[in-house]
Amino acid sequence: MGALATGHGEVVFNTSMTGYQEVLTDPSYAGQLVTLTYPLVGNYGINPQDFESAKIRVAGLIVREHCDRPSHGQSDRTLDEYLKAQNIPGICGVDTRAITRRLRQHGVMMGLLTTESPEAAVAQLAEMPRYDDQDLVRTVTTEAQYRWDGEPVTLEALPLTASGNISRPTLVVGSPGENSGETQEPRPRILVTDVGVKYNILRLLQERGCEVIAMPAATSAEDMLAMNPSGILLSPGPGDPQLLDYVVDNVRQVLGRVPVMGICLGHQLVARALGGQTYKLPFGHRGGNHPVQDMSSGRVYITAQNHGFAVDPDTLPAGLEVSHINLNDGTVEGTRHRDMPLFTIQYHSEASPGPRDNEYIFDQFLGMVKEFNH
Amino acid sequence: WKKYWLLAPAPSSSARPPSLTTREPKACKALREEGVSVVLVNSNPATIMTDTDIADHVYIEPLTVEVIERIIAKERPQGILPTLGGQTGLNMAVALSDAGVLDRYNVRLLGTPLETIRKAEDREFFRNFLHDIGEPEPPNRTVNSMEEALAYREEMGLPLVVRPAYTLGGTGGGIANTQGEFEATVASGLASSPISQVLLERSLVGWKEIEYEVIRDGDDNCITVCNMENLDPMGAHTGDSIVVAPSQTLTDKEYQMLRSASLKIIRGLGIEGGCNIQMAEPDSPYYVIEVNPRVSRSSALASKATGYPIARVSAKIAVGKRLHEIPNAVTGKTGAAFEPALDYCVVKIPRWPFDKFPNGDRQITTQMKATGEVMAIDRSFEAALQKAIRSLEIEGMATDGHGEGPDTRNLMEPNDLRLWALMAALRRNTPPEELMGKTFIDPWFISAMQRIVNMERRLLGETLTPDLLYRAKRLGFSDRQVGTLADMLPEQVRNLRHDWNLRPVYKMVDTCAAEFEAVTPYYYSTYEEENEALPLPGKKAIVIGSGPIRIGQGIEFDYCSVHAAWALSQAGVSSVMINSNPETVSTDFDTSDRLYFEPLDEEAVRDIIDNETVDDVPPPSVVQFGGQTAINLSQGPGPRRSAYPGLQRRCH
Numbered sequence A: 001m002g003a004l005a006t007g008h009g010e011v012v013f014n015t016s017m018t019g020y021q022e023v024l025t026d027p028s029y030a031g032q033l034v035t036l037t038y039p040l041v042g043n044y045g046i047n048p049q050d051f052e053s054a055k056i057r058v059a060g061l062i063v064r065e066h067c068d069r070p071s072h073g074q075s076d077r078t079l080d081e082y083l084k085a086q087n088i089p090g091i092c093g094v095d096t097r098a099i100t101r102r103l104r105q106h107g108v109m110m111g112l113l114t115t116e117s118p119e120a121a122v123a124q125l126a127e128m129p130r131y132d133d134q135d136l137v138r139t140v141t142t143e144a145q146y147r148w149d150g151e152p153v154t155l156e157a158l159p160l161t162a163s164g165n166i167s168r169p170t171l172v173v174g175s176p177g178e179n180s181g182e183t184q185e186p187r188p189r190i191l192v193t194d195v196g197v198k199y200n201i202l203r204l205l206q207e208r209g210c211e212v213i214a215m216p217a218a219t220s221a222e223d224m225l226a227m228n229p230s231g232i233l234l235s236p237g238p239g240d241p242q243l244l245d246y247v248v249d250n251v252r253q254v255l256g257r258v259p260v261m262g263i264c265l266g267h268q269l270v271a272r273a274l275g276g277q278t279y280k281l282p283f284g285h286r287g288g289n290h291p292v293q294d295m296s297s298g299r300v301y302i303t304a305q306n307h308g309f310a311v312d313p314d315t316l317p318a319g320l321e322v323s324h325i326n327l328n329d330g331t332v333e334g335t336r337h338r339d340m341p342l343f344t345i346q347y348h349s350e351a352s353p354g355p356r357d358n359e360y361i362f363d364q365f366l367g368m369v370k371e372f373n374h
Numbered sequence B: 001w002k003k004y005w006l007l008a009p010a011p012s013s014s015a016r017p018p019s020l021t022t023r024e025p026k027a028c029k030a031l032r033e034e035g036v037s038v039v040l041v042n043s044n045p046a047t048i049m050t051d052t053d054i055a056d057h058v059y060i061e062p063l064t065v066e067v068i069e070r071i072i073a074k075e076r077p078q079g080i081l082p083t084l085g086g087q088t089g090l091n092m093a094v095a096l097s098d099a100g101v102l103d104r105y106n107v108r109l110l111g112t113p114l115e116t117i118r119k120a121e122d123r124e125f126f127r128n129f130l131h132d133i134g135e136p137e138p139p140n141r142t143v144n145s146m147e148e149a150l151a152y153r154e155e156m157g158l159p160l161v162v163r164p165a166y167t168l169g170g171t172g173g174g175i176a177n178t179q180g181e182f183e184a185t186v187a188s189g190l191a192s193s194p195i196s197q198v199l200l201e202r203s204l205v206g207w208k209e210i211e212y213e214v215i216r217d218g219d220d221n222c223i224t225v226c227n228m229e230n231l232d233p234m235g236a237h238t239g240d241s242i243v244v245a246p247s248q249t250l251t252d253k254e255y256q257m258l259r260s261a262s263l264k265i266i267r268g269l270g271i272e273g274g275c276n277i278q279m280a281e282p283d284s285p286y287y288v289i290e291v292n293p294r295v296s297r298s299s300a301l302a303s304k305a306t307g308y309p310i311a312r313v314s315a316k317i318a319v320g321k322r323l324h325e326i327p328n329a330v331t332g333k334t335g336a337a338f339e340p341a342l343d344y345c346v347v348k349i350p351r352w353p354f355d356k357f358p359n360g361d362r363q364i365t366t367q368m369k370a371t372g373e374v375m376a377i378d379r380s381f382e383a384a385l386q387k388a389i390r391s392l393e394i395e396g397m398a399t400d401g402h403g404e405g406p407d408t409r410n411l412m413e414p415n416d417l418r419l420w421a422l423m424a425a426l427r428r429n430t431p432p433e434e435l436m437g438k439t440f441i442d443p444w445f446i447s448a449m450q451r452i453v454n455m456e457r458r459l460l461g462e463t464l465t466p467d468l469l470y471r472a473k474r475l476g477f478s479d480r481q482v483g484t485l486a487d488m489l490p491e492q493v494r495n496l497r498h499d500w501n502l503r504p505v506y507k508m509v510d511t512c513a514a515e516f517e518a519v520t521p522y523y524y525s526t527y528e529e530e531n532e533a534l535p536l537p538g539k540k541a542i543v544i545g546s547g548p549i550r551i552g553q554g555i556e557f558d559y560c561s562v563h564a565a566w567a568l569s570q571a572g573v574s575s576v577m578i579n580s581n582p583e584t585v586s587t588d589f590d591t592s593d594r595l596y597f598e599p600l601d602e603e604a605v606r607d608i609i610d611n612e613t614v615d616d617v618p619p620p621s622v623v624q625f626g627g628q629t630a631i632n633l634s635q636g637p638g639p640r641r642s643a644y645p646g647l648q649r650r651c652h
Helices: A020-025 A079-085 A096-106 A118-127 A199-207 A221-226 A245-254 A265-273 A360-373 B018-033 B065-075 B086-098 B114-120 B123-133 B146-156 B179-192 B252-269 B297-306 B310-318 B381-391 B418-427 B432-439 B443-461 B466-474 B479-486 B490-499 B556-570 B602-612 B627-634 B638-643
Strands: A007-014 A032-036 A060-062 A109-113 A189-194 A211-216 A231-234 A260-263 A278-294 A300-311 A320-326 A332-337 A342-345 B002-007 B036-042 B057-060 B079-081 B140-143 B160-164 B174-176 B198-202 B208-216 B222-230 B243-245 B273-281 B287-292 B345-351 B372-378 B505-508 B522-526 B540-544 B574-579 B594-597
Touching (some): A007 A278, A221 A245, A265 A300, B086 B114, B140 B146, B208 B310, B243 B297, B297 B372, B345 B381, B381 B443, B443 B479, B466 B479, B466 B490, B490 B602
Parallel strands (some): A189 A211, B540 B574
Antiparallel strands (some): A278 A300, A320 A332, B222 B243, B345 B372, B505 B522
16 A cells, blocks of 8 residues: 555554544654554545645555545545555555554554565664654745635645645735725734644634634744734644744744644643643554543543643643643643633644534634734 | 432333343443442343342333332332333333322433423424524425425425324325325325325435434533444434444544534433434435434444443433543543544344244335344454354355345345345446445445455455465455355365464454553454454353344343353353344443454354463353354354364353
């Protein structure tokens, strides 16, 4: 299955039973070989609607069985064709449950998808860079800022930049609300710091009447503030937040001055910006069934998750409080600032894939934006 | 202390499947763990739940308002839990309320609000409810004359369902496929309706049918236990459909759309506990077609398919627990507030009684005809399907025949032979597209059947090699099927398989796709690499269950098997249960020390015995409680008998 290429990365597992297309294109999986625990993959093919970024981001895909005759009205190609077209390797027919059990017992580890002998592969693997040492955000962030006006009809038709991202004309931005007509309230302008953004975050903000502008990860705080944003959303993304001081420094400068929401890596960046620490989980949380409790209401939400690092609650600075915890292992799933217009979540309110129970978080963010800018 | 009363239902019947009787024992146990005294009423003696050690007090009495009022007067329970007793339980709760009994004795109704029970059966309420919460129902219009009816037909096209208003059992109505049928049905419907009114509804026959099992607690926390896709499209009763879990042909967007709709419905109905929601989908949009405001037939299947104990959790919710406060008995560490992740495919096939009634009307319609069901688990759909077929225990009906099979002319009509007719048609090179067009079965399933037929051809034409045999086993081919196709005796295939070191491994059903360590000993076989079921240490015995419920072999044999397992445990012997029937207590993961959810045929049982063998000593087997199924297994002729003495031995 997939291209006859070598795939190298951290081997992780995801327990979602649907949504392989979204997983493949989720930038947070950059540098990882993803094992899907559900054994039958590719059943509904690949369709033009369910991309979460411009291309496949995983380093390789590991499945028990892939479907070469998909059945779905929207499908326009098979999983195998999609992988091959983008030169991404895959492997099928392997005991994915055995792999998952090993990862659970020993933690995630580096792996290689190869056609060479095991001995050669082991030697090669020792030479390869380790996941934890790589700044993967640089490989997935947009090169230039762009306004989200809905996704392009055919992604393939758009030219790709050297880093593989969609090349769009650089955006010149006026003041918020310019295009919204005179009679309407000005649309809130939300800057999305793209450290690996998923389209569905942009879609959900746009659906809620926002002007949505995606920004390169390294955009300076000065440049962001100069755009007069109503709010800033720090996106999810791949890799260890410890390697991202060039983003964290800018995040620190906007906190308190603009309403900020952080998702996943964005949540970890906020914690680090305020002096908190992050650490690596043994095998991460990847799936669509994680129970998260809102500490203030006691309510439990089923969430989509995809993270290998977590915020250490003992290192949180004064003012930043734990707002959500994971009921499986007690790890931090969200924080809220007592004084600043700032909250973060470790899970994915944008789902895609996963349960849509948490889209209300975007409404909370926009409520905070409205209140702050009032 | 608090005393709650569990309203239990009447004897098993098609409309009252035995699956429901498997749930009360679990509910009783769950309630008693919470320090609640349980009084149980039932009229069926052939069930575990009427054992004296399941509830604090058991009444074997007819379920009438008078009798139950007397029991209430004597026991003075504080609450009544009707949602686990199927429709009978709900109906009795309504009757008791109407008779003023609940008020008179100050008995609180737990689980589902009375209003919801009362109205879920009422189509008008249901329509209004769906409309209020913005969920789509099939397009329909109420008409009072032929002119109005014809106008609607112009608008909607055919087929249309005609439902006369206020007639018993829909007399005078039906599905109209042609213009002539339509006019005749509308005319008879208008004539038979006392107010000359009929409801015209878009027919969803042929649409994809998807079910969701959802649970809600008193804090409005909701989860879905699993979803299921019916292989047989709309038109067949879900109890008469081949059902697959989880859904196979929905994208994540569709899966989540229907999931969100299900949660909206259970919240809207205010149910505290489990609920089953059925929806129809072509590609999109979808329509809500039915809601069972209680634990239903499908809940038992969902529990066994996922390992998530729906009845147990529902009972705890009924007495005020919240989802995250209830421990997940499977992992022992996580809570009940999560959604199971499956890493296998589950197939349920109904067990119909037509082997006993060959001249019965085999047509499958909206009224259920199956007496029981089997379930099989494997890592591919093909293997789960073939294992489920083996589990049916219908001689000569396995897909291994290369004969002509049943007539394909009636394929379009659902009947108990459709699966075999489809396979036969594929063997005759009927293009899959033609079969999809005739049956509306999703091409994904037909493609899987085609892969089975392709493997049959390879086994017929090629020399058997380790690689070919391994591939066949991964598609669920039994030794017997392989033998028939490759011209060998099943025993020769088995020996060859062992020579080539091709043995099944056993994987655990753990609710979490191996993400967490699990403690439940619930296994299924597959041909893969890692075996998770290492032989149980110490003294042990295998209890062979009784398979699907059928005429002549009912739930009573499951009762016996369960007691056999309990007796073994009490005597310090680990019990190893094998069964294929999800509607049973024997397949609860806490009934025995280890459960293998497997077909009850010679190959599966011998493989399990091999897997449990330590130092060349196979464990003894208990066969006298599993009805004819278990006895037959112990009576194999010739080589089978000598090949496996373990099957002959009785446990002491």
